[in-house]
Amino acid sequence: MYEAHLAAGARIVEFAGFDMPVQYKGLLEEHAAVRERVGIFDVSHMGEVTVDGAKALDAAQHLVTNDLSKCADGQAQYSALCNDKGGVIDDIIVYRHSPEKLFICVNASGREKDFDWMKGHSQGAKVEQHSDDWAQIAIQGPQAPALVESLCKPGVIDLAYYHFRPNVTVAGVPGCVVARTGYTGEDGFEVFVPPDGARQLWDTLVAKGATPCGLGARDSLRLEVAYRLYGNDMDEEHSPLEAGLGWIVKLDKPTGFLGADALKRQKAEGLKRKLVGFKLTGKGIARHGYPVVKDGQRVGEVTSGTMSPVLKEPIGLAYVPTGLSKIGTAFDVEIRGKPVPAQVVKTPFVEKIK
């Protein structure tokens, strides 16, 4: 794949131990391609862990914050792994083949960490590392469904959002898992493909007119729809409740889960800080790590920020004290030593199609 990216004019950077294409022709062009047509991303750095066996569902329920009893076979579910303090170990997608067979997609930084954590709390289920057994290509944008459908046997166009189909031949590559998921807010698919078939799939997609997109566009696209990025917007020091992911935390799940006690306590005591979306009303671009300031006091921190390519406005996510989290609240972001006014706004910043 590396050669394919260079052939497409990629600029390569190191990310989580992987050489990754950050951009090809330019972030804005790639971003627009996904919002208006179809773009493709090599996201093979993502990891895959399986939980199998008669006790797989119980073990997984004990590990994840969301409720897999509400996830049908053939359906996928966004979820999180939490530590005992309720901090986020990783955000993940669980693909439920059956109660005995669960396939979990984790972040690149979670390949070992998540695996070790799951293995250590496996409760008799078989937890296996498969990160090197899969490449992954995301095909995103309004033209993605038709393009992917034209390459798949059997077809996948009938798949609803967050549903998947295993054993699909895609662009002549057998054994792919095709899921109607994504990280851009657009319609589209993510295809898990055996690594030796990845180049063939990629080249076919490029030949069909899809625009190769890098990590840069992936980041600006996800931020416009306020999807959280692990390591930036949440980590082991922040809970999913603080990160605004309460909708994937099922505290009343009968099985309970790791971290539930801490999260229940946090909820009962009230959240002290929250992740909010903001726009700068002054000039500049907020970036990860910039201080949030109120009345001259440092009260929080920007976790993600960019100039929205669609809105052409500076947007971002930041942790602020709960008292400053209401929509319309004003605070400053300190940019190179200068306070720049900002305002809490509703998210997503750009309307999601999916």
Next chain:
Amino acid sequence: MAQYPESLRYTKEHEWARVSGNKATIGITAFAKDQLGDVVYLELPEVGASVTRGHPFGVVESTKAVSELFAPVSGKVTKVNKSLVDAPEGINDDPHEKGWMIEIEMSSPADANELLSAKQYEELLAAEH
């Protein structure tokens, strides 16, 4: 490599200067633009501000990176390209013409003699990259 006009002078920090009498018009080079990626934000000094050779006079931000702009010469800012501040993507399209940023009235016009020629700048790029 013909993309670096001989009419311009250059710095190691990838700015260019178009010198005319005691005035110098300043921008960033095509190489700098390519390294930055798409430029989306630009911060420039006001007319009348003093700038010092080798010191930052502004900030350019691409979709992914923040970079300071370094003054190739010392002097007083006499013009600012306001339309570029409003639409910094002009730098992406045409860094050496439409992408001009400020005009400086040089306090010491001899500064300009220290700048690189197009040939020297191209040699620098070839050696570094």
